[in-house]
Amino acid sequence: MTTRELLEILDGTLLVNSHRDDDEFPMGGAADLMSDVLAFGMDGMVLMTGLTNPQVVRTAEMAGVGAIVFVRDKKPPPETLSLARDLGITVIRTGYTMYEACGRLYHAGLAGLGRVKIVNDSW
Amino acid sequence: MARKEITKVQELIYTTRVETVMAPDVIVAHPAMSLADAKNLMRDRRISGMPVVVDGRVVGIVSMSDVIRALESGRMATRVDENMTADVTCVTVDAYVVEVVGKLGREGFGRIPVVDREGHLVGIVTTGTVMQSLLQAMDTSYKKKEEENLHRYRASHIFEDVVSDDTSLVLRFVVDDRDFTNAGTASSQIKRSLQRLGVPPALVRRVAVAVYEAEMNLVIHSDVGGEIVVDVRRERMLISAVDHGPGIENIGQVLQPGYSTAPQWIRDMGFGAGMGLANIKRCSDLMRLLSEPGVGTRLDILFLFRDNPIGVSSKSGETT
Numbered sequence: 001m002t003t004r005e006l007l008e009i010l011d012g013t014l015l016v017n018s019h020r021d022d023d024e025f026p027m028g029g030a031a032d033l034m035s036d037v038l039a040f041g042m043d044g045m046v047l048m049t050g051l052t053n054p055q056v057v058r059t060a061e062m063a064g065v066g067a068i069v070f071v072r073d074k075k076p077p078p079e080t081l082s083l084a085r086d087l088g089i090t091v092i093r094t095g096y097t098m099y100e101a102c103g104r105l106y107h108a109g110l111a112g113l114g115r116v117k118i119v120n121d122s123w
Numbered sequence: 124m125a126r127k128e129i130t131k132v133q134e135l136i137y138t139t140r141v142e143t144v145m146a147p148d149v150i151v152a153h154p155a156m157s158l159a160d161a162k163n164l165m166r167d168r169r170i171s172g173m174p175v176v177v178d179g180r181v182v183g184i185v186s187m188s189d190v191i192r193a194l195e196s197g198r199m200a201t202r203v204d205e206n207m208t209a210d211v212t213c214v215t216v217d218a219y220v221v222e223v224v225g226k227l228g229r230e231g232f233g234r235i236p237v238v239d240r241e242g243h244l245v246g247i248v249t250t251g252t253v254m255q256s257l258l259q260a261m262d263t264s265y266k267k268k269e270e271e272n273l274h275r276y277r278a279s280h281i282f283e284d285v286v287s288d289d290t291s292l293v294l295r296f297v298v299d300d301r302d303f304t305n306a307g308t309a310s311s312q313i314k315r316s317l318q319r320l321g322v323p324p325a326l327v328r329r330v331a332v333a334v335y336e337a338e339m340n341l342v343i344h345s346d347v348g349g350e351i352v353v354d355v356r357r358e359r360m361l362i363s364a365v366d367h368g369p370g371i372e373n374i375g376q377v378l379q380p381g382y383s384t385a386p387q388w389i390r391d392m393g394f395g396a397g398m399g400l401a402n403i404k405r406c407s408d409l410m411r412l413l414s415e416p417g418v419g420t421r422l423d424i425l426f427l428f429r430d431n432p433i434g435v436s437s438k439s440g441e442t443t
Contacts (some may be wrong), residue, residue: 017134035398038332039405043324053391058307059393062314062335064328079304087311 001025001110003067003090006046009108010069010094010101018088024105025066029108030102034059040116041065048101054078057083065089071098135260136220141286144220144256145237145246151176154204163189174236175207177242181236183207213238216245223248271319278319282357282434292320292355298341298364300348303392310335310352313362319397320355323431329406330360333424336399337364343389344368345420359433364422371414378412 003019006012030048031037033057037047041063043119048069049056057080060068067090070076084091094101105114150168152175153163165173165187172186175408185207193199193206213236214223226232227250237246282290294316296309314331322330334351341349343363349366371377377384378400404410409425 014134032393033396033398034393035336035402036394038336038402039398041328041332043328049393053303053390053392055303055306055394057337058311062307062310062328062331064324064331 009104012092012094015093016084016091018090028105030098037063037065054079054083061087071101141214141218141237144253145248146252147246148242152203156203157200158193158206159199161185172234181211181244183209184211203273247288276320279321285340294353296351298338298349300345308344310338320433333403333406334362336403337422341366358428361428362424367419370416370418372416
């Protein structure tokens, strides 16, 4: 799915544009827990989140996230946006809730990760 | 490709402030100057118009078209303020570029004086200064990519260029306690260094996730901050996160996924779910946690490069 498609489906606003028009985001996910992002993050994925602090962008960088979608029209602080710009991550804002943003993208064909076992209980 | 550049320009004009696209050294005219002098000044400085200023404030604009009109009617000896446009539109330094683009483009202004909040002249924007800044901004992003390629080329050969029985590259990072603004910079630099060294992307991701969790632990729990030391060899890499903080009472407990002592404000930021060490263990080949209450904590994380030793560029397959 391309940036343009994300914007259309989410009725979103483009805050930072770090990708080319034909760049594809292969899958999506959603989390407000940063350790979840680190656990299931996949290269190039779209991350839906309700948190807007700069550490979300740092976490996204480590997990290889390609685009961040801030849900419920949350306005991120300027530090968050400038960090995303530096790190080459695309940032979008949408008025939809986390549930509906995910639903719309999934319905439009943006894949999830399927069943993931995050907890490693082999201590 | 062309469309991409257009969207990039659009982003730039909506997010860049006038301050960065203006020319700060403004050539100005005085109201009492003769139009002949104004003409000479514009000719010598190769400009086609300038603000007329009294005590740092813009009172008008005089341009080449005013000069031509005066030439035609033989009024070159008259004063600038008798020939200038007195009704001037200015913009403030903190306005966005999109505002001046509208005025220069749609409304056909040749130049717009830039003023500070007190109304003093601090710069001028023309189609030329805007274009120059935008081209520069686009060129910068291109240059950044080129520079990164150069870094990668140089770093990826370091293990071939330096000769020893077993070369090891040691990177040290200081992590400050509670410094949330900079939390993650060590991990970010480690990630970039490994990319430049030519470590396969999937492995870089595993290392980045593990070291970031370790760095956040130092920021959140160490009370005094700590140090991250990365020892990179051709076939393996050892990362140690060390602090001389309060230590851990019960190691068995903190190793349980979901166990956390993080305060609420940390949780509000999306951290402290008790999954850090579990994530580190999952990403790494070996993890060892040593701690003594009152003395400190040491976390060692080992990664094996297995089929992808550094500097052997023919094998670029990814391991997961």
